[in-house]
Amino acid sequence: MKNIYITMLLALLVQFTFAQNTLKGSITNQEDQTPLEQVSIYFPQLEKGTVTNAEGFFEINNLPSGKFKIVISYIGFQTYSQTVELLEPSTQLSLELMSSAIEMEEVIVSTPFHKLQRENVMKVDRTSIKDLKSAGAINLSEGITAIPGVESVSTGVGIGKPVIRGLSSNRVLTYTQGIRLENQQFGDEHGLGISDAGIESVEVIKGPASLLYGSDALGGVLYLNPEKFANSNDVEGDINLNYFTNTEGLNGNGGFKASSEKLKFLIRFGGSSHVDYKTGNNERVTNSRFNEKDLKTGLAYQLTNFKTELRYNYNNSELGIPEEIGEQSTERSAIEPFQDITSHILSSKSNIYFNNSSLQAILGFTRNDRKEFEDHEHGSEGNIEGEEHEEGEAPALDMKLETFSYNLQYNLAKIGAVETIIGLQGMNQNNSNFGEEVLIPDATTNDIGLLATSHIHLNKSDIQLGVRYDKRTIDSNENGLVGDQNYIEAVDRNFNSFNLAAGYKVDVSENFITRLNIASGFRAPNLAELTSNGAHEGTNRYEIGNADLNNERNVQTDLSLEFKNEHFEFYVNGFYNSISDYIYLEPNGTAVDGNAVYLYQQQDANLFGGEAGLHYHPHPLDWLHMESNFSTVTGQLKNDGNLPLIPANNWANTLRFEFSKINKDFNNGYGFLTLKSYFAQNKVSDFETTTDGYSLLNLGFGATVTISNQPIDFKLSANNVLDKEYISHLSRLKSDGISNIGRNINLGISVPL
Template sequence: MKQLFTSMLLALAPLYIVAQSTVTGNISDSENGQPLEQVSVYIPQLEKGAVTGTDGSYTLKDLPEGSYKLVVAYLGYETHSTTLEIHSGNNTYNYAMTPSAIEIDEVVLSTPFHKLQRENVMKVEQKSIAELKSEGAITLADGITRVPGVTSVSTGVGIGKPVIRGLSFNRVLVYTQGVRLENQQFGGEHGLGVNDAGISSIEVIKGPASLLYGSDALGGVLYLNPENFELPNQTSGDINLNYFTNTLGYGANAGFKTSGEKLKFLVRGAYSSNVDYETGDGTGVTNSRFKEADIKTGLAYQATKFKTELRYNYNESNLGIPEEIGVQDNGRDPLLPNQEIATHILSSKSNFFFRKSSLEATLGYILNNRKEFEEHHEHEGEEPLEEEEHEEEEGPALDMDLSTFNYNLQFNPQWGSMTTIFGVQGMHQKNENFGEEVLIPNAITNDFGVLATSHVHFNKSDLQFGLRYDLRSINGEESGIVGDEEYIPSLDKNFNSFNAAVGYRADLTDNILFRLNIATGFRAPNLSELTSNGLHSGANRVEIGNQDLDSEQNVQVDLALEYGNQHIEVYANAFYNNVSDYIYLQPTGEFRDDNPIYVFQQQDAKLYGGEFGFHLHPHPLDWLHLESSFDMVFGELEDKTDLPLIPANRWNNTLRVEWNTAKGTKSKSYAFATVQSVFDQNKVATFETPTSGYSLFNMGFGGEINIFNQLVGFKISGNNLFDKTYISHLSRLKTDGIANIGRNIAFNLSIGL
């Protein structure tokens, strides 16, 4: 045993006994040679960074040997990316930055090769949470609708689910803290379930990402990047305050983080509360109120050739489910029906760095408890009880626990200009019922997938390709009594799929970028689609599953062209998506207890459309920005009928101005005005009705001010300033004739500590 122990120590010794490597250098302005202060110099794969001092110098310490991407970024300059070979000892890298009015180009984290957006083979949309806040987003689900090609199926203001190019629900996978979020997201009345506090930015992959993520990424991925740990030997804190006039909503979050040379820690807590929102005509939408509490914390350790981090998030939400216009008050406690949702997310990510390879292991555990409380209906002959007694005696109609363990192991060897990743991913999931009603049965789901993907870099182009194989098994228990209308038989189903992807990007000229991606994706039917048999109170319908459903399989072609110089950017993204065995709900024309019955069916489908736009900042008026974007999607089934829940075409036009703030601030002040035009949606499913178009006018401004030597950031924005009464085609309240939110003024203060 002693010899074995000694052998293990000797085997592990190279990981910890290594020569210390550093990178030092100076960053300057290419036009005048002056040193630049506060420039970010960052190695994404190592998650190591530094900022330049007054003399433009920086130092990155305790680095492993190997080849890594180094990114230099600073507001008002073109972001620079290079591959740096780090040798033992001291390394030097100097760079002169080129001034540019184009916004900072960020590193894409949702794809595995850590490229800048313009270098990435796959087009990925990025938005910082600060941007979403500046545009008046009340919730994260509301904020993502600012991304072209992304909308939301909403139930009031508090409940929203992402829709990417017409695909939603389990066809869009959400990642947070590096792990897939599993929170019983199959239901339309189930919201995103993530608070924006402690999230630094979002990334959106439009189109099948099954190669990287497996089942449920058939339509795309919403990737939430958590806030970074502080730089070594730095400590910081901040307080953020929000207020929304329409919902009388208030919210606050506060964070603290500190880092030494190796150990890092952060924590952030948040709370928000909103009353019922008002439509454009001043009507309060009864029971659209909601409140939320959230805490996120993290601990990290970083050595030269090893780093690991542990993050935890607890989120507690209480959401009213609006059904009709009734009580008109400013109460904050949800009425019946409502949801109480508690979610625990524990994740761990560890990286080992070798001379010509690296290994990453990500583990996640999620426990989601969902309780739904419904109105009590007395049976004939029953004595009505006092309402307080109801609330004390009536338990939740639905009480469900969903526990999920997932893992993702990726090995990354480097062979010359080719970078390859071999991965193993999987998931073990358990669903349990404790309430009076059973909508879906107790069940266990297991996933297992293996993948290989490579990126080859040429002089002015890049090629990426990969292959993946997945297995999914679902075993559900019998529920109810045979012969009863709500009986659910036992379930034993297995699904498997091969998927592939190939993408190519090229610099056709110094200013024109071309991308072509062809990818397949799949989605195994979820537990609800296979087994559900009961009333969805939020949808006011009975949904009946179908155990004969097959997996959805799709092939999507994406074509992108981008032109950019110092003063104008133009882009055109087009896609065609063919989905085999598309699963959808169809009304039967029958009723159960006055509620319509819908069943799950399958049919081939196709979706096509794209996003187009430009961004102009003319010289010498670099402070002036004209932005325009247009997105459209069309979807139809094989029988030539239209798909349900396809968003209407949109056209956004923004005039934005920016100017330098007072000395000592790190950002620019801004003001903007936006006209959002949503067109008529007349291409609707057989059980939907057309929706009229509308236009909304939004304005805002913000920046930083210095108060008693304390920087205070502020944002003020007004959405729907003309108080337009309108109904979104993707609003689940549309069938009840309930309009969307009216005028809302958002105030945000951010105070650094």
């Protein structure tokens, strides 16, 4: 046994003694052969890159031997993607980039092979946080609704839950720092729990991603990419400030990062504070205020054949739970009822690179402390009213969720045209209660999953195949005394699932791509669905769980058609999603303490719909972009009833301007005008009401100005310019007749240091 350990150690050490390789070259403009400065040269698998200097020259050192994908991108030019073989100590790569009016492509990280979107077999939507913030989004939950097919179940403006093609809560999995975000996401009255500070981009997988991520990815994945470390031997910093007129909101963050050849470090502090928002009727919604503090930091160490990084995120949010339009106040301190939520997210990612293969290990630990402070009774008649929170007052609900997760993936050496990844994933999760109110009992959940997926490259097409097996165990404690109204019995359940996925992409022509994907998914019932027995602040329901619920299982078919040339692109995405044993709430016609009783039921369901869009860049008006997209989804139960919380059909039309192409004095200048129309939603569940249609007008502009040699980015945007009074179908305040936010003007500046 000792000899085996010594042999393994020597084999590992050999990997680190491989020759250190260098890639160098130059990037020029194909039209006039002038050098291009600040072109990004990046190895997605190695997570290492640089930019060109004023002469168009670049150099990347300490690269391992083998074949690796390289992506070269620059605004206004076609993105270059190719596999390069690094075998010599020094490899040369010089390229001429072709101009393109369509935006440059980015590497998709949420799928396992890290390819550009046009190379992916699975369709993934990606957008940068910078673009979302430029549109005036108050927070991340609001910002992602700009992505076609993505909406948000909202409770005011501070609390939002992503909805992908009609599915939300535990059917949509959120990933951050490369690990699962576990924060009691089963409830639609819980927020996303992530600040956009320190997040670089958002990727959305629409449809079952259980093959890649296991349970809870039945409806899709929201994948948040953290900001990258600085390039080698570089130092960066920035300060970002925002003001929102409607909520008198203040939002800001500042970051610093520095890297040597081997060691990298970054840190970012952020925070926000908002008062109660105003509706289009100029009334403030009482207790819709919220405050947030956020810290993100990271440390990385990189050798030729090995890299590791450690990231940590602290987030504390104080979220009011609005119930009425009452006292008109611009106070920022919490009044009851409100949530106080603290999250700690610690992750590590390590990679070892062999000759044409690699091993990745991602470990994560999250702790979510969720406290809810409820109204107290006052006066002789016992009237309930919101009051200032008293320091030291114990929360009614106090839950702590601790989750350890692991994700091991081995990328095998490429055999001919076939790339293959095998993986082992899982988690151990413990839920504990410390308050007088128990929403879900103390419980332990364990997951383990095995997966294998392959990407086959053919002449003008690609095939992706995958298989996965998962097992989940849930072991909960009983709560209360047998016979009591709120007694919760112990649950000991095992769930397992076998899932398959297959995809086919065809390059019909140089400009036309079609994709067909068929995948199965599953979701084990959560603790709330299995064990609930009681009312909860903000739900206005008395929920009773069902310990005998089965796995939800689905099969979804996706078909997409895409056309793109230098000045025009369009896409059409259609899907059909068949779900067996869909879990839903249904009232039984009784009430407990004034709260209607809802039971968890199961029934087969179907969802279908899709998205269509176009982007026209007329020649020779290089500064003008015309964009339009339409999204639709229908959700039905087998008995012909409609599913709840299905987004209304919507149509967005945007005129976007690049002022820098009109006059170079407008450095990075842009402007936009958007009209987004939501159609009436009349296909509602038995306990929902219909919602009228409405249209919202948004506009904005921004540019970079230089003051005393200091560049400053500024932006000004206005959402709901006409101050329209409306109620979204996905607003949880709809049942109280409370409107959504009115006109909101955002002024923001960003100062690079």
